[in-house]
Amino acid sequence: MKPVKIGILGLGTVGGGTVNVLQRNADVVRGRAGRDVIITRASAQNLTRSRICDTQGIQLTTDPFEVVNDPDIDIILELMGGLSPAKELVLQAIANGKHVITANKALIALHGNEIFKKASERGVMVAFEAAVAGGVPIIKAIREGLSGNQIEWLAGIINGTGNFILTEMRDKGRDFNDVLAEAQALGYAEADPTFDVEGIDAGHKLTILASIAFGIPLQFDKVYTEGITQITRDDVAYAEELGYRIKHLGIARKTPQGIELRVHPALIPERRLIANVDGVKNAVLVYGDAVGPTLYYGAGAGAEPTASAVVADVVDVVRALTSDPENRVPHLAFQPDAIVEQLVLTSEQFTTAYYLRLTAEDKPGVLAEVTKILALHQISIEAIIQKEPQPNKTTLPVIMLTQKTLEKEMNAAIAEIEALSSITGKVNRIRLETLG
Numbered sequence: 001m002k003p004v005k006i007g008i009l010g011l012g013t014v015g016g017g018t019v020n021v022l023q024r025n026a027d028v029v030r031g032r033a034g035r036d037v038i039i040t041r042a043s044a045q046n047l048t049r050s051r052i053c054d055t056q057g058i059q060l061t062t063d064p065f066e067v068v069n070d071p072d073i074d075i076i077l078e079l080m081g082g083l084s085p086a087k088e089l090v091l092q093a094i095a096n097g098k099h100v101i102t103a104n105k106a107l108i109a110l111h112g113n114e115i116f117k118k119a120s121e122r123g124v125m126v127a128f129e130a131a132v133a134g135g136v137p138i139i140k141a142i143r144e145g146l147s148g149n150q151i152e153w154l155a156g157i158i159n160g161t162g163n164f165i166l167t168e169m170r171d172k173g174r175d176f177n178d179v180l181a182e183a184q185a186l187g188y189a190e191a192d193p194t195f196d197v198e199g200i201d202a203g204h205k206l207t208i209l210a211s212i213a214f215g216i217p218l219q220f221d222k223v224y225t226e227g228i229t230q231i232t233r234d235d236v237a238y239a240e241e242l243g244y245r246i247k248h249l250g251i252a253r254k255t256p257q258g259i260e261l262r263v264h265p266a267l268i269p270e271r272r273l274i275a276n277v278d279g280v281k282n283a284v285l286v287y288g289d290a291v292g293p294t295l296y297y298g299a300g301a302g303a304e305p306t307a308s309a310v311v312a313d314v315v316d317v318v319r320a321l322t323s324d325p326e327n328r329v330p331h332l333a334f335q336p337d338a339i340v341e342q343l344v345l346t347s348e349q350f351t352t353a354y355y356l357r358l359t360a361e362d363k364p365g366v367l368a369e370v371t372k373i374l375a376l377h378q379i380s381i382e383a384i385i386q387k388e389p390q391p392n393k394t395t396l397p398v399i400m401l402t403q404k405t406l407e408k409e410m411n412a413a414i415a416e417i418e419a420l421s422s423i424t425g426k427v428n429r430i431r432l433e434t435l436g
């Protein structure tokens with residue numbers, strides 16, 4: 001059979017890693033896909049810079065449109081990232097009848113509904129395993145492995161850079177910016193690293209996971225996102241004292257009131273396997289009604305782990321090249337007519353437990369005032385620790401864990417606590433998830 005010809009857009013960390021894996025593992029790819037797979041063309045912004053891969057035998061250009069318009073190419077790998085011109089290139093490739101594989105989570109989260117519609121009309125595949133959790137085959141696991149289940153919730157550490165920063169801060173007391181710079185040098189961080197540390201990247205990934213888990217359209221604008229920049233070393237230490245770790249989670253949960261889509265730091269019990277996922281590793285815990293909890297773990301970023309997912313998509317696409325488009329695995333796990341809008345809750349409608357850290361004056365009655373406010377909002381306290389005042393200070397830190405409550409009630413209670421004259425500054429609030 002004729003070889004399948006690949007064109008690659010972008011030869012950076014992921015593109016370079018993909019060239020290396022496709023070349024090194026050409027025999028196993030042929031054995032699994034049933035055809036030779038060869039890279040014929042690639043585009044890169046700068047053709048003279050040094051690369052992690054050998055591009056001998058690949059026709060290079062600075063114009064990615066030359067690649068998508070090449071009539072000899074069967075499959076386009078969009079590994080350049082960003083929204084534009086990635087979106088225009090993907091749509092052009094689809095219009096040209098080419099299959100597309102992308103690692104671009106922002107593109108899928110923001111424009112996937114349109115891209116998949118166009119791809120279905122044209123009868124081509126768009127695969128995106130590498131868009132979520134790097135080398136962890138989480139898309140395939142939910143879309144295919146768990147297709148007999150109703151997914152009730154999922155929770156994941158889905159940003160490697162953020163997890164790397166939190167781990168290094170906790171284990172080595174390293175400075176936030178210093179660890180971030182290392183993550184950038186290692187090729188983990190996004191081009192704009194605020195996407196990593198402010199939860200945007202995790203929000204893109206959660207959008208995709210929620211869609212394939214619940215059969216809802218991709219809707220990034222409904223995801224609540226909060227980053228890790230407000231987490232202090234004190235919070236990490238107090239959480240540990242109480243038996244918890246702080247992780248940055250993406251959570252999608254079905255509740256009787258609607259769907260929660262949220263990305264934020266959370267305390268999780270240290271006995272949970274996922275609490276021990278460190279460094280650039282990702283893990284996603286998925287709860288299906290039939291299977292119960294399942295956990296998927298591995299490298300969430302980096303050249304070859306991400307290439308592993310891209311090349312797996314190449315094999316899948318090559319295997320399905322001659323299949324009837326109606327009988328292929330649907331892009332978003334559900335057939336297009338089975339994808340329906342469901343109510344997505346606002347953050348005030350979330351129900352969760354909390355860790356609160358407040359700075360209180362060291363005098364009688366202060367805790368009574370705070371607990372009275374919580375009680376008036378029907379918020380039960382699970383644990384309280386009062387620390388020693390720091391030398392020469394008349395204030396002391398108070399740490400509380402609460403039981404689950406409606407976020408609206410917690411917001412109101414926090415505003416009232418902050419207004420007390422005996423409380424200094426802001427109340428630091430971190431959500432707490434038992435993941436049971």
Ligand code: HSE
Nearest residue numbers: 159160161188190301
């Ligand atoms: N910046 C992302 C991360 C890369 O750190 O997880 C992989 O999507």
